Amino acid sequence: MSYCSYQFSLAILALLPLVSGHGYVAQVAIDGTDYYGNVPNADPVPSIVRQINDVAPVKGASNPYLNCGQDAQLASLVANANPSSQLQFWWKGGDGSNWPHNIGPIMTYMAQCVNTTCDQYNSTNAEWFKIEETGLQPGNMVWYQQNIMNGGPANVTLPPTLAPGQYLIRHEIIALHLANEMGGAEFYPSCTQVNIQGDQSAVAPASDEVTFPGGYSDNDPGIYDPTIFDTPVQYTFPGPAVVPFAAANTSSPTSSNPSSTTTSTPVPSSTASASGSGGGVQCQVSTAQTAFSMYARQPRSVSRVMRRWWESLTSLS
Numbered sequence: 001m002s003y004c005s006y007q008f009s010l011a012i013l014a015l016l017p018l019v020s021g022h023g024y025v026a027q028v029a030i031d032g033t034d035y036y037g038n039v040p041n042a043d044p045v046p047s048i049v050r051q052i053n054d055v056a057p058v059k060g061a062s063n064p065y066l067n068c069g070q071d072a073q074l075a076s077l078v079a080n081a082n083p084s085s086q087l088q089f090w091w092k093g094g095d096g097s098n099w100p101h102n103i104g105p106i107m108t109y110m111a112q113c114v115n116t117t118c119d120q121y122n123s124t125n126a127e128w129f130k131i132e133e134t135g136l137q138p139g140n141m142v143w144y145q146q147n148i149m150n151g152g153p154a155n156v157t158l159p160p161t162l163a164p165g166q167y168l169i170r171h172e173i174i175a176l177h178l179a180n181e182m183g184g185a186e187f188y189p190s191c192t193q194v195n196i197q198g199d200q201s202a203v204a205p206a207s208d209e210v211t212f213p214g215g216y217s218d219n220d221p222g223i224y225d226p227t228i229f230d231t232p233v234q235y236t237f238p239g240p241a242v243v244p245f246a247a248a249n250t251s252s253p254t255s256s257n258p259s260s261t262t263t264s265t266p267v268p269s270s271t272a273s274a275s276g277s278g279g280g281v282q283c284q285v286s287t288a289q290t291a292f293s294m295y296a297r298q299p300r301s302v303s304r305v306m307r308r309w310w311e312s313l314t315s316l317s
Contacts, residue, residue, distance in 0.1 A: 004134075022055035023099050024069070025171065025190040026089035029079050029153070031106050037190075040094070042072070048079045050191040055094030057175065057186030061216040061223065067123055068170065068191035079117050081194045084160040088153035089171045089190070101186075102146040103228065104176035105237055106134040106253065108156050113166040118193035128212060129204035131159055131246040133237045134181055134253035140232035146175060147254035154254050159246040161202035166195050170212070185223045203246040215239050 028035045028049055037049035044051050052069040065071065081087075091099040109128040113121035125265070134144045148154055154171065169192045178184030179193055189212070221236040241247075 010155050023050055023091055023093045023188065024052055024055055025093040025192070028079075028192050029086075029088040029090075030079055030194070031085050031141060033079075035079055035192075044073070046076045046077075048075055048077045048193045050193070052076045052190075057188055061218045061220070062213045063187075063188075064124075064213060066189060066216070067126070067211045068168070068188055069189050072191060073288045074121075075193050076119055078166060078193045078195050079160060081196055083158060083162055083196070083198050083200055085158045086155040087158065087169070089156065089192075090153045090175065090186075091148050098151050098158055099145075099148045099173075099291060101173070101175040101177060102149045103143055104145055104179070104185075105143075105146060105222065105235070106148075106154050107172050107174070107239065108132045108165045109170040109171065109172070109235065109239075110162075113168060113193075116164045118168055118195075121166075121168070123191065125211060126168065127204075127206075127209040128170060128215065129209050129243045130240050131238075132156055132253075135235050135237065136233055138315050140234070143233075145175075145255045147164055148173070152254055158196070159202060159243070161200045163201050163203050164196050164198050167191070168192070169194055174223070174273055176225060179223065179225045182224050183218055185218075188208065188256075204243045208240050208243050210240055223259055265268060 014172070024040050025037050025038075027037060035048045036045075038044045038047055038051040039049065041053045042051075050072040050074050054070040056070060058065045061065075065219065093100045107130060109130050111126035111128045113123075114126075124167075136143055137146075152282050154173075156169075156171070157239050170189055171192065172187065172189040172208060173187040175188065176184075178186065216238050218224060220238040224237040226234070
């Protein structure tokens with residue numbers, strides 16, 4: 001292998017942690033019952049989580065994929081839930097490892113699946129209302145997202161008075177490790193399909209609803225934040241306020257110990273339903289620039305990057 005080939009391979013290897021740093025919702029638990037999401041771009045199996053086709057983040061507040069994630073597809077199942085149901089969202093890195101980021105908020109929105117069931121609902125024009133937002137742990141030094149990096153889930157309690165019906169739950173992590181530059185924020189939205197039971201009556205006022213895209217701007221405080229690394233952190237959540245009938249909810253935002261949560265079990269068929277239920281000066285291009293441009297043009301899954309890396313090595317040797 002030539003010197004340039006060796007340097008190129010080192011540069012690609014250095015970028016692999018960044019690629020695995022992208023991720024998705026791999027599992028959702030509702031009152032202790034586990035539902036599994038599909039690996040992005042894999043052959044889908046029945047799920048309540050809308051499958052995305054890429055582990056890369058959504059970039060830009062006007063990106064249409066801000067709605068439910070990268071090219072998110074309708075899921076075939078809708079899970080039953082109740083007022084005050086306890087939900088857990090398990091995030092994984094693109095290579096199946098723990099979620100890799102630890103800077104930025106976790107937020108949860110809901111939207112009614114209007115005039116149809118959620119497995120048939122096009123959410124492009126959905127009206128979303130916020131039911132929770134989780135930021136910094138006491139002391140304003142460590143984000144709750146750190147607990148997800150440690151292997152724990154994000155915990156969400158559904159509003160106790162939410163009107164029954166079919167809803168999408170949009171659970172979102174915003175990674176802010178690049179947010180000191182305009183457009184640097186990384187959005188990771190995920191949509192889960194549920195059917196809320198009961199006879200409650202609370203609905204979100206129109207003034208508290210937003211669309212995605214439309215709910216954020218790239219220069220919003222909390223999305224573009226030049227002081228994100230200053231401590232103690234002073235942070236402003238983007239988007240609308242939490243709706244009043246959800247604001248009174250109290251729950252642990254994230255679980256830091258994965259062993260304290262529910263054990264994974266197969267999805268019971270009765271709980272979800274379908275259809276309505278330096279040196280290389282002699283190289284022509286610097287190895288670091290070559291590696292970065294390859295990554296930036298093709299923000300794909302780890303397996304694809306690994307394949308391209310191997311092909312590049314064999315062609316250079």
